[in-house]
Amino acid sequence: MSDPEPRPNGDSGAVATSLKDVAARAGVSIKTVSNVLNDRPHISAGTRERVQQAVTELDYRPNPAAKLLKNARTGIIALAVPDIELPYFAELAAAVQRAAERIGRTVLLDQTGGDPEKELMAAKGFRAHLIDGLILSPLALQPEQLRECASSRPTVLLGERFYDAAVDHIAIDNITAGRQAVQHLLSRGFRRIAMIGEDDFYRGPVALRKQGYLEALTAAGIEPDPVLMRPAGHFRRFDGMRAMDELLAAGTPFDAVFAFNDTLALGAMRSLADHGLRVPEDLAVVGFDDIEEGRYSTPRLTTVSPDKTGIAELALERLAGRLSGDLTAEPGFVPAAHRLEVRESSGG
Template identity: 55%
Template sequence: MRVSLKDVARQAGVSVKTVSNVVNDYPHVTPATRARVQQAIDQLGYRPNLTARHLRKGRTGIIALALPELGNPYFAELAAAVIDAAAQHDLTVLLDHTGGLREREILVSQGFSARVIDGLILSPIELEEEDLRSRTDSAPLVLIGERRYDLPYDHIAIDNVAGARTAVRHLLDLGRRRVAFLGARRDRLHQPAHLRVLGWRTELAVSGVVADEGLIAVTDGWDRPDGAGAMAALLDAGKKPDAVFAYNDLIAIGAMRVLSERGLRVPEDIAVVGFDDLAEGRYGAVTLTTVAPDKQAIARMAVESVVHRLAGVEYRARQLQPAFELLVRESTVGRAGAAAAGEPAAG
């Protein structure tokens, strides 16, 4: 039989209200009483009925997370982090895949066909500001991802320009001067790729290095084949760089494959830096130096923003910037250098 609050109260020798206060983590319970109730909960194996709790508050206990590409390891890792963060608030996460399509992003942002979610965390790619200005759904909305918006919603994104500058500065400090950028976009000035190109240009200029615009490779996608194609195109055009800064880890991994096929050594001939810190980059024959966004912080901030809005906390929309760090590995400093930097050797 299911253990009830009354069972726990009887075991602990307290009132049902006191047990409820402990279960709901209300502050006005003495440490001794809280410990006694928690001991009874553990002994009896009590589990709160989350569905009933949410229904009493007029909620479902479900938030939605809409991502552009679930097959991309970065978004898969981010989704796992959001699910873990939501669990800390007794929330379940409903995943949706938009494909980065504007019509799908509009549909998701405007609300589901039935009132099945309490809030939405959305990572848009093509959504325009006017699409969200006409939003009528009352469920709290939080934006994540690096596309810039001037909207009355919390937006959580790392500083892409600073991240790109950090990557390029690392390559310049190693003596590299012909730094290519793989993964630029055409006519999509609000996208993170544009911001990372801006960081690339800015750091080269600050360091007194003339940016060779011919070393910017445009790609149509974000995956390994896009990086491989971009790298091959540069080499075939005779534009051999001595370093590569890639829009993301997948593009970097595709580029490294082509370099290997062409007989070029990483990092001796060409150093490579990615972006995202995917698990795949840590276990290749040559481990990948990368800019690592704090995915756990992104997830935590996004979930807490929804929770605060649901609790009625009033504040102006915020632009939140989680931290990032450069993880130096073999693709820029070799095996010995990576070991000295604290990274394990490949294999």
């Protein structure tokens, strides 16, 4: 491939900045400038930075059409998450962006709202000509749909486990994590453990957390009580507050609650405060996600902490490997780490 041709910067009649100018300013060869602009691997961070600074200072813009004709790479990775207002996804997006930046890529952020239509559009790539690869955190899409979409371009799925699909997908072990959260509560002497986040519709991480919850109770000889398993709408603070209101109104006694994400747990704690109940003295609370908010809430929230930085880095590594062709292994499952963070809300 030859280098992109220089062109005048806009219609201002300014003299065109050439690749040669950029190379001279950065103190590197024209070939190196081209390598940086085309996001080729194996360029040192220092060199990349010097070239990018020269590009900025000289306001150099390669001819986009020529660039696209000659090189399908845009340097853009799409990240599609259900809802950026859920702190877990904001923190994950920030981690993905940091990881992408380290390898000179930009992140195009899409919100799907967990809407199957929008997820399908993200997965199929309505703006497919603009992105090199996709990181998708699906809520609603079925495995068959995902498999089909992922075949058309490098795709990494987050947060689900489709053991039967030949797609790169990264997830923590949600069953084990759910079980550990409940075992922790059992070890502190809590026996009547409610659950917020019931979700019969989607086959996702939430269903696996519930499986862990049921396994831990059963292993402890405790019969799970359907009255203590509550749905959670959109998994936001309001949904957690309402679910706790309902649990308290139901009149069935319980002494702890495992909420399937932290915003639900924080909403549930708000409801408990409104009812004059103390956490953990009257009721213990455990969440899931380890969002920063739960480290500063009163009380601080015990939670399952997925390794968000690790997940982001694995996803980018996987995509980069597919794009460069260096990664030739069959697409499949890549496990990510998690740990239980014990804080004040379950007794500290």
